[in-house]
Amino acid sequence: MPDELDLLRHANPAPAHGPHFGDGPLDHRAERRLKLLLGERPSRSARFRVPRGRLRWGLAATGVVVALTLAALLGGPDTRPAAAAPRPLVVQADSTPVPLALLADRAAAADDSAGLRKGTHAQSWSMGMSDQAPPITLPQETIVRWKPDGSHTELVVATDPRHPGRPVLSDGGEHPRLVADGHVISRQTYPPSWSDAPPEAPPPHDAERLRGYLREAERVHGRMTTGQLLDGVDSLLGHWTLGAPETKALARLLASAPGLRPVGRVTDRLGRTGQAYVHDDPSGARRMLIMDASTGAVLGLETTATKADPRFRLKAGDVMSYVAWMR
Incomplete structure (x- = not known):
């Protein structure tokens, strides 16, 4: 389209x-x-x-x-302002869904020498909502790098890889505005931090221990729901670029998550092909997890609204957030 x-x-x-x-x-x-x-x-x-x-x-x-x-x-004076939002990812109609258990087996057998690294590189689209104006979607790229002394830097730029070179909507300053593609939103250096609590601590290689790790990271008491597990995945990948052992443990953990169903093959917003797994949350959000079909690595996570919210002019099917992780 x-x-x-x-x-x-x-x-x-x-x-x-x-x-x-x-x-x-x-x-x-x-x-x-x-x-x-x-x-x-x-x-x-x-x-x-x-x-x-x-x-x-x-x-x-x-x-x-x-x-x-x-x-x-x-928009004009009598038109509804448009939201600069991406459309939900579409599952390829002729694709065969791959069960998560099978994908976890593939991940366990994959010959992948990638190592664990603290820090991330991600592209994200997040929806800003207000009861006074239509929702807008803000695309940006974030790179977090840690140094041996425990300090780290964070670079955030306004960019949308779907439309290279075009002006980008940014929320910097008092009001959202158009900025040049690649505009630096923030560049910060943080002092050393040596926390040993999740998600700052290195993640384990075992699926059950990883479940406990994510439960602690999300401060969940008792049994962890699938929605909370996906929140934990988001938090984990916001701190770490996983190596092969951690990827295998995460794939095995996700395979045991109730309600996370395979739906088929998709192409993500960075042009990568992956298998999609969907979970419908009772709160009115649908989460789509995109994973590499051969290694089990998580490529992206999309959240779309399944219920309209007239207060914020939110419609069912609107993409509320999307993040794509890169190495």
Whole structure:
């Protein structure tokens, strides 16, 4: 399914013979509105306020692309502002689901020499919600590196690998705004930390011990639910890049999680192919875990809403968060 921003970019001029339907080029009314937007100064939004001088400079420097991007994000005075959100990942219809137990067996037999490393490299999309404005999705890349003395650095940049080179929506400053692709949101160095408590402590290589590790990391008393286990996976991979032994233990632990069902093959937002496993949480969220079919490594975790929330203009099917982990 084409991206709405791509549709906007190709809608002016729209081909006279082009089809006019919801998932294709804009209809005649939308084309007239687009021409009006390009001919006049776009109205300011109460949420994204763009200084007039900056807007004129942006139009002169980058032309129609920035104008269309702002129009897509902000909308006109009587249109609903669009959310810059990714669509949920789609399972390939002709794929065969791989049971988690079989994937865990593959992980145990995999010849993988990757070692455990403290620190992460991840791409994430997180939804910011407010009862005063439509939800927006903020894409960013985070790299955390630890040094031998126990200190670590964290670099966060605004970037969306789905659209390299395009302006990116960022929440830096007082209001969300468009920034250049690769804009540094933060660069920080933290003093040494030698905590021996999960998730700072190295994870174990045994599935049952890893269950206890994640239960302690998530401060769960009693039996751990599948939703809490997935929260623990998110926390673990937010601190560590797993080696082969830890990956095998995690795959075996996930294979025993009730309600985490295989649904088939997907291509994640970084273009990697993996097997998807879905869990529906009673709270109104669906979690999709994407794992490498041969090594059992966790590639990504997507959370989508299964219930609408009118307070925040959240619709069922909206992607609330997504994170893709890299080595």
